[in-house]
Amino acid sequence: MYERKTxxxxxxxxxxxxxVLNGKWKPALLNAISMDVKRPxxxxxxxxxxxxxxxxxxxxxxxxxxxxxxxTYPQLPPKVEYSLTEIGWSLxxxxxxxxxxxxxxxxxxxxxxxxxxxxxxxxxxVCQMYRRIVxxxxxx
Amino acid sequence: MYERKTxxxxxxxxxxxxxVLNGKWKPALLNAISMDVKRPxxxxxxxxxxxxxxxxxxxxxxxxxxxxxxxTYPQLPPKVEYSLTEIGWSLxxxxxxxxxxxxxxxxxxxxxxxxxxxxxxxxxxVCQMYRRIVxxxxxx
DNA sequence: CATATAGGGGATAAATTTATCCCTACACCA
DNA sequence: TGGTGTAGGGATAAATTTATCCCCTATATG
Numbered sequence: 492m493y494e495r496k497t498x499x500x501x502x503x504x505x506x507x508x509x510x511v512l513n514g515k516w517k518p519a520l521l522n523a524i525s526m527d528v529k530r531p532x533x534x535x536x537x538x539x540x541x542x543x544x545x546x547x548x549x550x551x552x553x554x555x556x557x558x559x560x561x562x563t564y565p566q567l568p569p570k571v572e573y574s575l576t577e578i579g580w581s582l583x584x585x586x587x588x589x590x591x592x593x594x595x596x597x598x599x600x601x602x603x604x605x606x607x608x609x610x611x612x613x614x615x616x617v618c619q620m621y622r623r624i625v626x627x628x629x630x631x
Numbered sequence: 632m633y634e635r636k637t638x639x640x641x642x643x644x645x646x647x648x649x650x651v652l653n654g655k656w657k658p659a660l661l662n663a664i665s666m667d668v669k670r671p672x673x674x675x676x677x678x679x680x681x682x683x684x685x686x687x688x689x690x691x692x693x694x695x696x697x698x699x700x701x702x703t704y705p706q707l708p709p710k711v712e713y714s715l716t717e718i719g720w721s722l723x724x725x726x727x728x729x730x731x732x733x734x735x736x737x738x739x740x741x742x743x744x745x746x747x748x749x750x751x752x753x754x755x756x757v758c759q760m761y762r763r764i765v766x767x768x769x770x771x
Numbered sequence: 772c773a774t775a776t777a778g779g780g781g782a783t784a785a786a787t788t789t790a791t792c793c794c795t796a797c798a799c800c801a
Numbered sequence: 802t803g804g805t806g807t808a809g810g811g812a813t814a815a816a817t818t819t820a821t822c823c824c825c826t827a828t829a830t831g
Contacts, residue, residue: 496786497819498754500680500745504733505726506659507740511733515789518645532807540640545789547809557743567797568807578736585728588646592725593644593651596718600647603697604639614638636816637789655819672777685819687779706826708777 508585511556514549516541521579522586529572540614558582576618648725651696654689656681661719662711662726664699669712698722 512518516538523534528565531550535543550573553559558579564570575583593600605613640646650659656678663674671690675683690713693699700717704710715723733740745753 493749493787495749495752498752500655501741501744501753502680502755503659504693504730504735504737505662507710507737507744508729509652509658510744511740512649513788515640518649519643522643523647526640527674530807531809540642542698542790543808544791544810548789551809555743555747557739559647565807566807568799569797569809571808578739581736582732585725585732588725590644590671592722593647593649595639595644596721597647599697599718600651601641602668603695604647604650607659607692607695609633610639612638613637613641633817653818670777682820683778684821686782688819691779703778708776708829709779709826711778729786 511553511558512585514525514552516546516549517553518586518589520546520549520553520560521582522590524573524575525580525583525586529574531571531573537540555581647770651693651698651722654692656686656689657693658726658729660686660689660693661698661715661722662730664713664727665714665723665726669714671711671713693719 499510501510519538520534523537526539528534530618531543531546534546535541538546548559554561554573557576559573560576562572562574564572584609601613636754639650641650646763659678660674663677668674668677671683671686674686675681678686690699694701694713697716699713700716700719702712704712741753744750
């Protein structure tokens with residue numbers, strides 16, 4: 492496995508949070524899981540741009556960081572379900588805010604991002620979902 | 632300049648926002664600017680772990696994305712001041728939330744992040760600041 | 772003249788993250 | 802028997818991001 496060579500910067504809350512959300516599909520995965528897309532195969536269908544491998548890797552990191560939980564059902568064919576932990580749920584306001592901000596400013600952002608010098612191409616594919624309001628489970 | 636070879640994923644709001652905040656120091660820079668740390672040299676002093684080069688690059692990207700504005704005073708020695716644009720200010724609730732979430736969960740996160748298999752070392756150095764409440768300037 | 776301040780940026784190396792490819796296991800269906 | 806669905810992960814290549822180094826402008830100071 493890959494081992495980090497540079498000290499990870501975790502000086503302020505921003506960097507800590509960034510580290511947790513750091514991964515191309517992590518916010519999208521959390522959003523999906525929060526809306527009951529629990530199984531890997533569903534997620535894979537939901538994000539046509541992602542490969543199975545990447546989702547596995549990022550889910551594993553989220554699990555390692557205590558943000559999601561994985562339940563493996565001892566069946567065949569195998570069945571796995573992910574769910575948010577309490578701390579994972581507490582991230583959702585941020586995920587929601589990011590989602591809303593991006594959507595609210597989509598036309599502007601698409602313009603500036605596309606005109607940005609280093610951009611070649613962009614790919615779009617809707618991943619909109621609506622999470623029903625859920626009472627965050629209280630542990631304790 | 633570097634040119635992207637893979638299509639950038641901007642399907643949902645999450646990915647758009649992620650793209651804007653994508654950069655090791657961008658959230659921290661926005662936070663700093665929002666608290667009146669306007670000049671490059673101040674920022675450099677504020678983030679001991681960052682080099683001038685990286686900050687320049689990331690500030691330039693933020694500028695290109697319309698999140699910050701740069702004012703160059705035609706003086707010698709040169710003087711430059713950055714400020715948030717309206718859309719930049721509208722990001723601050725997200726930045727604040729990320730900062731608060733990270734700080735609120737610091738002890739837990741430090742543990743899981745440090746125990747995460749690929750981590751070697753971490754570096755800390757406070758970057759706490761308190762932004763006074765500011766009325767977001769209304770353009771129009 | 773050397774050094775410091777203040778700001779910008781090219782070139783290149785190193786680190787990190789994503790993408791590709793391929794293989795495992797088992798059950799069910801035609 | 803051969804294909805499909807479900808899930809996991811090693812190995813390696815490619816892409817992207819950060820880090821290092823070095824150079825430039827111009828003034829003021831020791």
